[in-house]
Amino acid sequence: MFCDDGLSQHFQIQGGDFSRAGRVSTTIKEILQEVGIDPAIIRRAAIASYEAEMNVVMYAQKADLTLKLTPEEITIRIEDQGPGIKNIDQAMQEGFSTATDQMREMGFGAGMGLPNINRNADVFWIGSIRGKGTVLIITFLLKKGGKA
Amino acid sequence: MTLKQIQEILDAEIICGEDSLDMEITAAGGSDLMSDVLAFGQPGILLMTGLTNTQSVRTADIVDAKAILYVRGKKPDKGGLELAREKGIPILSTKHMMFMACGLLFRAGLPGVGGLQDE
Ligand SMILES: Nc1ncnc2c1ncn2[C@@H]1O[C@H](COP(=O)(O)OP(=O)(O)OP(=O)(O)O)[C@@H](O)[C@H]1O
Ligand SMILES: [Mg+2]
Numbered sequence: 001m002f003c004d005d006g007l008s009q010h011f012q013i014q015g016g017d018f019s020r021a022g023r024v025s026t027t028i029k030e031i032l033q034e035v036g037i038d039p040a041i042i043r044r045a046a047i048a049s050y051e052a053e054m055n056v057v058m059y060a061q062k063a064d065l066t067l068k069l070t071p072e073e074i075t076i077r078i079e080d081q082g083p084g085i086k087n088i089d090q091a092m093q094e095g096f097s098t099a100t101d102q103m104r105e106m107g108f109g110a111g112m113g114l115p116n117i118n119r120n121a122d123v124f125w126i127g128s129i130r131g132k133g134t135v136l137i138i139t140f141l142l143k144k145g146g147k148a
Numbered sequence: 149m150t151l152k153q154i155q156e157i158l159d160a161e162i163i164c165g166e167d168s169l170d171m172e173i174t175a176a177g178g179s180d181l182m183s184d185v186l187a188f189g190q191p192g193i194l195l196m197t198g199l200t201n202t203q204s205v206r207t208a209d210i211v212d213a214k215a216i217l218y219v220r221g222k223k224p225d226k227g228g229l230e231l232a233r234e235k236g237i238p239i240l241s242t243k244h245m246m247f248m249a250c251g252l253l254f255r256a257g258l259p260g261v262g263g264l265q266d267e
Contacts, residue, residue, distance in 0.1 A: 022206040029210065039191075043212050046190075047186055050210045079181060107199045107207070110183035119187075 006070035007035070013056045013063040017084065018106060021057040025050040028076070029069055035069065041140055044120040045074055048138050051113040052078045059083065060101050060133065073122075074140040080132065084130040092118065092126075123144045149173055149258055151215055151238060154233035157256050158249055163223055165215070165238020174215060177261045178250050182207040189213060196249060202227035202243045209235050219246045225240065 009031070011024040029046040042046075049065075056063040060082025068075040074135045092114050099109025118124045123139040140146060152169040153175055162169070178196035179185050182203055185195060191212035197204050198219050205228040208216050216232065217223065218241045224232060226244060232239050256258070 019202060022203060022210070025210060026206065039212070043191060043210075046210045050206070051186060106201060107180060107182035107203055110181055112183040112187045114188045116183075 006068065007068075008030075009067045011055055011065040011067070013078075013080075015056055015059070015061040015063075015080075017057060021054055023113065024065055025053050032069075032074065037074070041074070041146065044138050045076065045138075048117045048120045048140075049076050051117050052076070052107055052136050052138065055113055055141065056080050056082070058099065058108065063133075067107055068072065071142065074137075076138045078134075078138075079137045080133045080135075082133050082138055084132055085126075085128040085134055086130060088128060091116055120147075129147060149253075149256065151194075152242070153254060153256070154217070154258070155240055157252050158217070158240070158244055160217065160240040160242040163218075163239040163241050164229065164232055165236070168215070168236070168238040171214060173236065173258065175259050175261055176217075176250070176253060178219075178246055180246075182261065185211060185213075188261065193257075193261060196246065198222055198246060200224050202231060204228060205231045205235075205239075206214065208232075208237055213237070215240070217242060217249065219244060219249045 028049050032042045060080035063078050063080035066077045094115045095108050095111040097111035103109040121138045122141045125137040128134040151171045173194045177192040185207050189211035189232045194215050195208045195213040195223050196217045200222045215238045221243045223241050
């Protein structure tokens with residue numbers, strides 16, 4: 001779990017598994033609490049991680065999530081195997097969603113997730129290849145320069 | 149106001165967290181849409197919702213909500229209840245519908261999460 005320059009931990013997220021959806025993000029939150037990160041930053045990281053995890057559950061087959069923690073930053077990298085995102089600019093707009101009625105009944109699918117990740121992250125990178133999958137790299141700065 | 153006061157105002161049933169009734173609540177937010185709670189929820193709120201799946205509790209924990217109130221007599225599903233117990237999130241259930249529950253608490257002096265949504 002600990003490496004030379006900090007902590008690195010891997011998780012797997014299963015697509016379509018609504019009953020367990022969010023577990024990884026809850027665990028990440030617990031880890032960050034144990035390490036003693038500022039609660040406001042933990043909250044932003046947990047929200048971003050949960051939004052990304054829900055997207056994997058809703059749209060992809062599965063994903064690998066890596067949590068990296070150094071004295072400078074928290075990085076959450078999620079690489080999924082799934083359909084990919086056709087038009088990232090469109091997906092990043094508030095309100096754009098391809099969610100099904102079933103997902104809406106579960107309380108999701110308002111098209112708020114990706115914009116919300118962007119709002120909470122200090123640095124957000126997203127890339128996608130159609131038919132292969134999507135990668136998100138979400139960074140939170142722990143020293144000066146991060147969001148309040 | 150305390151959770152105990154909220155329970156009395158709404159004639160609510162305590163689903164879990166009996167020993168947290170003296171918890172102080174300073175604001176509340178109501179929604180069945182977890183997408184909105186994640187985007188606009190604030191830390192420390194009472195989350196009022198009619199959504200009873202495990203994600204309702206999961207979302208409350210993620211946004212640092214202090215407690216959950218289910219409206220329309222609803223209760224969390226099994227996974228949600230387990231998670232709430234594990235995380236120490238107290239849960240109340242009232243028979244009032246969302247608008248009435250919000251109105252009664254607001255009238256008693258409990259504010260909502262601040263600010264208007266800008267265009
Ligand atoms: N990992 C992914 N793989 C494939 N498509 C995705 C992925 N993440 C997002 N999308 C696409 O981008 C759209 C917008 O995503 P976003 O998270 O903003 O909203 P949503 O998931 O539809 O609703 P909400 O996040 O409010 O529950 C989705 O509806 C989906 O079409
Ligand atoms: Mg989403």
